[in-house]
Amino acid sequence: MAEERLQKVLAAAGVASRRACEEIITEGRVKVNGVIVTELGTKVDPQVAQITLDDKPISLPERHIYVKLHKPRGILGDSGHEEESVGGRDSILDLLPEDMQRVFPVGRLDLHSEGLVLLTDDGDLAHKLTHPRFHHSKTYFVLIEQRPTENALQTLRKGVDLPEGRTAPALVRLIEQLPPELRLSPGLTEGVWLEFTLYEGK
Numbered sequence: 001m002a003e004e005r006l007q008k009v010l011a012a013a014g015v016a017s018r019r020a021c022e023e024i025i026t027e028g029r030v031k032v033n034g035v036i037v038t039e040l041g042t043k044v045d046p047q048v049a050q051i052t053l054d055d056k057p058i059s060l061p062e063r064h065i066y067v068k069l070h071k072p073r074g075i076l077g078d079s080g081h082e083e084e085s086v087g088g089r090d091s092i093l094d095l096l097p098e099d100m101q102r103v104f105p106v107g108r109l110d111l112h113s114e115g116l117v118l119l120t121d122d123g124d125l126a127h128k129l130t131h132p133r134f135h136h137s138k139t140y141f142v143l144i145e146q147r148p149t150e151n152a153l154q155t156l157r158k159g160v161d162l163p164e165g166r167t168a169p170a171l172v173r174l175i176e177q178l179p180p181e182l183r184l185s186p187g188l189t190e191g192v193w194l195e196f197t198l199y200e201g202k
Contacts (some may be wrong), residue, residue, distance in 0.1 A: 002045070013051075014061060015123070019039070168199055
């Protein structure tokens with residue numbers, strides 16, 4: 001097997017998304033043949049090299065797992081690493097059978113959102129679906145209290161300045177009603193619905 005970047009090998013082994021694997025490497029948690037590797041871009045042959053994470057060996061799965069899951073409101077949309085900070089709430093991993101606990105979510109929905117989440121141990125697929133350069137769109141329906149001004153809508157369409165940087169332009173429009181195939185959990189429905197189409201995770 002040809003050599004691959006270490007973060008790609010870790011992601012393919014179902015450790016986490018490729019971006020999260022880069023953080024794991026720089027934290028000094030990964031060893032290759034017994035030596036700690038912190039440099040991103042290091043290439044390894046996973047069929048030959050002995051790779052460990054936190055001193056536990058990792059291996060490439062024979063086949064990947066793909067799960068489509070409806071995330072209800074009130075459930076953490078990530079893998080639950082921030083569970084303690086929100087009072088021990090359940091994460092989407094708690095909704096899966098025990099033999100699927102090695103998967104991770106592709107992107108995330110926040111605590112009060114509901115909708116489709118893809119979970120997998122296929123790091124390559126997760127990277128291709130979430131990295132902005134692949135330009136995959138994601139559509140959200142957002143309920144707000146009052147009708148926004150046209151200026152507010154134009155601001156969202158052009159990009160908003162956030163602490164982590166400016167958002168990419170988004171497609172935003174007012175809609176009179178939700179698509180008939182969209183079924184929501186019981187909850188608030190009074191207000192104004194917006195349809196957002198985003199191309200990044202901010």
